[in-house]
Amino acid sequence: MAHPVSPLAPKTHPDLPEIAGVRLATAAAGIRYRGRTDVLYVGLDAGTSVAGVFTRSKCPSAPVDWCRANLAGGSARALVVNSGNANAFTGRKGADAVTLTADIAARAAGCRPAEVFVASTGVIGEPLDATKFEGVLEECAGRATGDAAAWRAAAEAIMTTDTFPKLATRTVEIDGARVTINGIAKGAGMIQPDMATMLSFVFTDAPVAAPVLQALLSAATERSFNCVTVDGDTSTSDTLIAFATGKAALAPIAQKDDPRAAAFAAALEDLLVALAQLVAKDGEGARKFVTVRVRGAVDDASAKRVAFSIANSPLVKTAVAGEDANWGRVVMAVGKAGEPADRDRLSISFGDIRVAHEGARDPAYSEEATSAYMKGEDILITADLGLGAGEARVWTCDLTKAYVEINGDYRS
């Protein structure tokens, strides 16, 4: 697990402010790792609404099943996250482990098990020994706090192959009241879009009713976490849950078309984009952060599929790792996407440098300038299909030898 910190890691991590009604504590329960925290307990005040987005995998983990079932209730009092074991593909035992976890947490929080949300990340197929939470969660509940150190510890406790903790915070003024949104996330492999990706938890003091929170969260996910890919692989455990304690000095937002919802939604999306980009920047073995932008597609959905075809192409990703402006591979990836494309209208740029235009190399293209651009840490690849107004933007990282190294010996 001791991989060097990604060179794309932010130089500093933000101090997250307190959110009234949210208290966090972490512990080392010895789930799998030695000498590090591997459990996060979050206590939430009564009245907290909840929304979630989960993996579309046909083989979801037991915690995902549990959370999906409990979302209908719309309220949350506790969140328990463990790293080291995904409790996925663990059969009947897996479901029993979640039930036991929720029972222990419910006792600690003084709530019903149906108000406990659970997420697990780590190895698939190993039974999770939930008896290890006995005593631990109660002890966590006793000392949980909402200060910056607690948020930082929370982001660290949920890491697996992540090389840095992922935290973000946003504030927004609504009707004169200050609303805060804090979020944490973990990656860093088995990251594929088309669902709420990896684990991320968002907390706000905004008084947003559960159905509204769900609608806003689903929409914002489509433009944030669902636009990031590391390796095109889809976890069995992808989970994004938002909790709203309602403690801000603001009348409840109970309708989607409440004009105040838009301001909150914008801040939420901004926060999720920041977290999603942090996940791509901590992609296993990542050395470069890549933004793929597709324009001129027949529609936005088509643009997104083309963008992912580029962002998931091993040949494009290794070329970026090799600092090679290999636009031929971008052409290949456009061609294989199965979406409408016309070779002879296609333009491709790296950064501001147009390397290909109307189906052939741009005569003005300078190999030297492009090579210099490719040495940077932030790479923008733009493909203009020249067909319509469809646009999309997705984020990924390069594919390096370190990715193979990390994943060739993750389990052993």
Place this chain on the structure above:
Amino acid sequence: MAHPVSPLAPKTHPDLPEIAGVRLATAAAGIRYRGRTDVLYVGLDAGTSVAGVFTRSKCPSAPVDWCRANLAGGSARALVVNSGNANAFTGRKGADAVTLTADIAARAAGCRPAEVFVASTGVIGEPLDATKFEGVLEECAGRATGDAAAWRAAAEAIMTTDTFPKLATRTVEIDGARVTINGIAKGAGMIQPDMATMLSFVFTDAPVAAPVLQALLSAATERSFNCVTVDGDTSTSDTLIAFATGKAALAPIAQKDDPRAAAFAAALEDLLVALAQLVAKDGEGARKFVTVRVRGAVDDASAKRVAFSIANSPLVKTAVAGEDANWGRVVMAVGKAGEPADRDRLSISFGDIRVAHEGARDPAYSEEATSAYMKGEDILITADLGLGAGEARVWTCDLTKAYVEINGDYRS
């Protein structure tokens, strides 16, 4: 280009027999490489029928456009293949280069340009200077032969990052007449199924009419080349062409339902499977040959999609590279395929060792035995979905650091 020969390369390469009506010669035209052959010329006797299967890329190369257009004629007199430059995404210049190549070859072969088939492999987006074929093809035509050395040289001339030449031959007795089929192929990256993959050329003396040859070739491709993947990337240039000179002592096979067609088809498929497996065994950086078998899917098409989801997963492929029987990643890949699957009916085996059964780890599973199995060169992964009778089998290789190395500096 000087990568070490794949450890999965066959110990010996077969000597291909002569096929009446087929003569081959190679030359060093200096397309891109120095000090190696990069052009293959094949002369075909009058009366040769032809069939082909090409990339489904929306951005096909100029030679693919040319061959598609000429297939309708049903007859072939010459084939020209160059390595080092794919003549893809080269705009109007690319089409002109193909026309010039065909003109030069037609003069050399004494035929119409429409009877010339052309394929190019190598870098995308660089203009191909077809004037380099001037004189070369005529000289090739003058000295072309059908002996084993010429076949071997042909397989070598079309290589790019391939580390060994790919040759196969089959003979079949039909109505007392001996029929021969020879084939050559090249890989080794940008290999994805769902089309005729990479370049492969098949020659037979069987008297098979072009429409029948096309039907048999398309069907056999579905069960051979379209079952192989190296990196999930789809070339702009994938081309498989079959030529039948009709010189065998056999009455023409002019109908698909001619019972003699079945015997020929079986030998053809067997040959294509052998070539497809050689391509996987020379996947860039490959250290292990992987067969993914899916059973119990709702139908064969669904099984194939699940099999490719497993075979294309970077996490599964790096686990194989790391000799780790990481069946959790196989579960993940089944789950992300988007096909019907039921976590709690799923069984997974490595070789003969069942590691997971009915949605959880198999209690009888031995980590030691599985680890020993994973050290082998030939890895079989079986996923039984437990839903229906659908089956599929695809071939791939592991994902190693060498893949990243090779593709990180291919162009520079």
